[in-house]
Amino acid sequence: MAIVDKRYSEIIKNNPLLTKKQEISLSRQTKKGDLSARKKLIESNYRLVLSIAKKYYRNDISFDDLLQESSIGLLKAVDRFDPELGYKFSTYACWWIKQAALQYINENCTNIKVPTHSRLLNAKIKNKIKQIEDDEGKRPTLERVSEELGENVNKIKYTLKSNRYIASIDASRDDEGNTLASKIADESDFINPEARLEKKELKRIIRESLSLLTPKEEKIIRLRFGITEDEYNNENFSLTNKMIGYLNED
Amino acid sequence: MKTKKYVTVTNSNGLGLYDVAKVMTSNGDKMNHSTVRNIINRSFFKLAKNISDNYSLDYDAKKIDSISKSPEFQESIVDLLREKEL
Numbered sequence: 001m002a003i004v005d006k007r008y009s010e011i012i013k014n015n016p017l018l019t020k021k022q023e024i025s026l027s028r029q030t031k032k033g034d035l036s037a038r039k040k041l042i043e044s045n046y047r048l049v050l051s052i053a054k055k056y057y058r059n060d061i062s063f064d065d066l067l068q069e070s071s072i073g074l075l076k077a078v079d080r081f082d083p084e085l086g087y088k089f090s091t092y093a094c095w096w097i098k099q100a101a102l103q104y105i106n107e108n109c110t111n112i113k114v115p116t117h118s119r120l121l122n123a124k125i126k127n128k129i130k131q132i133e134d135d136e137g138k139r140p141t142l143e144r145v146s147e148e149l150g151e152n153v154n155k156i157k158y159t160l161k162s163n164r165y166i167a168s169i170d171a172s173r174d175d176e177g178n179t180l181a182s183k184i185a186d187e188s189d190f191i192n193p194e195a196r197l198e199k200k201e202l203k204r205i206i207r208e209s210l211s212l213l214t215p216k217e218e219k220i221i222r223l224r225f226g227i228t229e230d231e232y233n234n235e236n237f238s239l240t241n242k243m244i245g246y247l248n249e250d
Numbered sequence: 251m252k253t254k255k256y257v258t259v260t261n262s263n264g265l266g267l268y269d270v271a272k273v274m275t276s277n278g279d280k281m282n283h284s285t286v287r288n289i290i291n292r293s294f295f296k297l298a299k300n301i302s303d304n305y306s307l308d309y310d311a312k313k314i315d316s317i318s319k320s321p322e323f324q325e326s327i328v329d330l331l332r333e334k335e336l
Binding site (some may be wrong): 149202203205206207208209210212216217218219220221222223224225226227 | 264265267269270273274279286289290292293297298300301304305307326327328332335
């Protein structure tokens with residue numbers, strides 16, 4: 001687990017949990033525009049942000065960034081909380097914090113952004129597949145998963161496809177900084193258009209040369225190397241394929 | 251690098267020299283297996299000569315003969331003939 005910023009832990013240490021009464025009073029003051037009350041309410045709930053961020057933390061994202069983004073969720077909750085409804089602040093705030101954390105993860109865990117609903121459906125599909133696999137010992141078909149989840153098969157296919165793991169070929173793969181791209185030789189025509197042109201020219205010359213062959217010569221080469229002429233146009237051959245096979249057996 | 255001795259026939263429909271001779275004879279071109287081999291060699295020689303002329307390479311008959319008999323050369327011609335059928 002990443003080390004929590006020192007300032008953050010100090011704030012948490014200096015601001016103990018609030019009672020329900022304190023929460024209501026601070027939020028009422030906040031609504032009236034008291035900035036110090038707002039600050040106190042925010043700082044007293046950093047503990048909640050930290051606990052949620054820890055839950056959502058994964059290796060491919062920065063913990064500090066996740067914490068910052070989750071704090072934005074807390075700010076939203078502070079501004080929108082209505083103390084008159086009688087709920088505890090943490091009950092309301094945790095949804096905003098979770099939303100902010102999930103949004104950050106969704107936008108940063110891959111290079112290609114996938115809509116949150118698609119990512120959530122992907123998680124549902126994966127869980128369902130795992131559950132069926134555990135129960136029945138074999139991987140279910142997409143039709144089965146579609147039945148179980150009540151979703152269209154095409155939608156499931158599309159969701160799985162768009163949520164595939166993506167690896168950058170320019171990302172460093174080892175300690176020496178070697179990338180996947182450096183290990184794969186680029187043999188595309190774009191890298192060496194001259195070679196492509198030469199190859200094309202050679203092919204053209206060979207094709208032209210092939211026209212020098214008489215029909216008899218071409219027929220013999222085709223027979224020798226098993227290059228079939230038009231299968232339906234074997235009127236030139238009195239021998240059928242079956243007979244040729246028979247000859248081969250001799 | 252290890253050099254090839256024979257052209258690899260990737261298709262199992264390829265026939266031996268004797269069988270090619272039989273098929274050609276039955277189609278009215280009477281010939282034996284040696285003629286078949288000579289025709290094949292001559293054809294590849296013709297192709298190799300034309301290609302070297304196109305590239306203005308002043309190869310003598312011996313060099314062209316060795317090129318035309320090389321499995322790599324024959325294989326590439328066979329591949330192109332296959333493409334032609336497609």
